[in-house]
Amino acid sequence: MKCRRCRAAAVIDLPRHNAAFCTECFRRHCREQVRRALDEHRMVREGERVLVAVSGGKDSLACWDLLRALGIPADGMVIGLGIGDYSRDSTRYARDFAEARGWPLQVVDVRERFGFDVPTAAAATRRAPCGACGLTKRHLFNQVAIEGGYDVLATGHNLDDEAAVLLGNVLHWEEEYLARQRPTLPGRDGFVRKVKPLVRLSERETAAYCVVSGIDYQVEECPMAAGNRHLAYKEALNAVEARSPGTKAAFVAGFWSRAHRRFAEARPEPTLGACTGCGAPTPGTVCAFCRLQARAAG
Amino acid sequence: MRVVLRNPRREVEVAGPLTVEALLRRLDLNPESVLVIAGDTLVPRDARLEDTDEVEIRPVISGGSGG
Numbered sequence A: 001m002k003c004r005r006c007r008a009a010a011v012i013d014l015p016r017h018n019a020a021f022c023t024e025c026f027r028r029h030c031r032e033q034v035r036r037a038l039d040e041h042r043m044v045r046e047g048e049r050v051l052v053a054v055s056g057g058k059d060s061l062a063c064w065d066l067l068r069a070l071g072i073p074a075d076g077m078v079i080g081l082g083i084g085d086y087s088r089d090s091t092r093y094a095r096d097f098a099e100a101r102g103w104p105l106q107v108v109d110v111r112e113r114f115g116f117d118v119p120t121a122a123a124a125t126r127r128a129p130c131g132a133c134g135l136t137k138r139h140l141f142n143q144v145a146i147e148g149g150y151d152v153l154a155t156g157h158n159l160d161d162e163a164a165v166l167l168g169n170v171l172h173w174e175e176e177y178l179a180r181q182r183p184t185l186p187g188r189d190g191f192v193r194k195v196k197p198l199v200r201l202s203e204r205e206t207a208a209y210c211v212v213s214g215i216d217y218q219v220e221e222c223p224m225a226a227g228n229r230h231l232a233y234k235e236a237l238n239a240v241e242a243r244s245p246g247t248k249a250a251f252v253a254g255f256w257s258r259a260h261r262r263f264a265e266a267r268p269e270p271t272l273g274a275c276t277g278c279g280a281p282t283p284g285t286v287c288a289f290c291r292l293q294a295r296a297a298g
Numbered sequence B: 001m002r003v004v005l006r007n008p009r010r011e012v013e014v015a016g017p018l019t020v021e022a023l024l025r026r027l028d029l030n031p032e033s034v035l036v037i038a039g040d041t042l043v044p045r046d047a048r049l050e051d052t053d054e055v056e057i058r059p060v061i062s063g064g065s066g067g
Ligand code: SF4
Pocket: A118, A129, A130, A131, A133, A134, A222, A223, A224, A225, B063, B064, B065, B066, B067
């Protein structure tokens, strides 16, 4: 196969774009896709301060690298989740990446800050670890972004993540989640704006971007992810994608352009007060994170 | 050729030459869910793999639903 742009030998084929690219043209393709996502969904304005939620995996490192390549001087933050060797290694990938480039990375340890970690939280709540983990990450990234005076929090969610979440929300008709699922969540009192610059890139593309850019990332899977529904949805979508390239992108883009507004209008955002525990915005008196912390830190 | 698969890590021997596409079909893997790296170069689906190549098949699907 030859590169669509320059006719050199291709390193990757992208059936969805009916194209193949060499290393340099592929990296350019990734930058263009991120540029388009930033523009289409008004993610970052001139001069705003951006914090990237880094995990040490392919998506968040690619996200950070691509934002910087597009001239946005984003900083990074990584959370020590306390999931054994997996967390230790993930943090090390993030640190090595940042140090090699001289980019600022803040490392925050959940146990030091809150007195619990993901495995103990999962045990205390007797719920799937990803629930407690996601809640903790959302709370902490937002909190640190606000403390640090950032305007925007960028996450590494890619096209496959969005498509899988959308499929799950549709299969179970989660109207409230559908109303909130979008590539840019505007900031409001106590919340920074949250953006997903990689929504136009598939997981295969973000992984390939890291490989051809010499970015070392955590390839191992989180030991707590095994068997969760999210992975099953991704596999199902990829089975369809292999037969009908472009399905995932059409599913997600069509939802945002044609369907999202109907859910958002039917479910106006609740008015929020300040959590009596931590001051974060919440529809109740104590936020979900503080309730988790009370049970998990015991 | 020696083919290394990840998550969990394991190795299989596959007789070459054959294309990336044929290798994935033989191992029953979805091309949308993996990258194929020969030596240390990423290769597209029509690339020909020789019997002497060292090949890594790297899964790209990751993550929980925690965001
Ligand atoms: S797989 Fe689940 S538990 Fe593991 S890091 Fe992701 S959200 Fe957290």
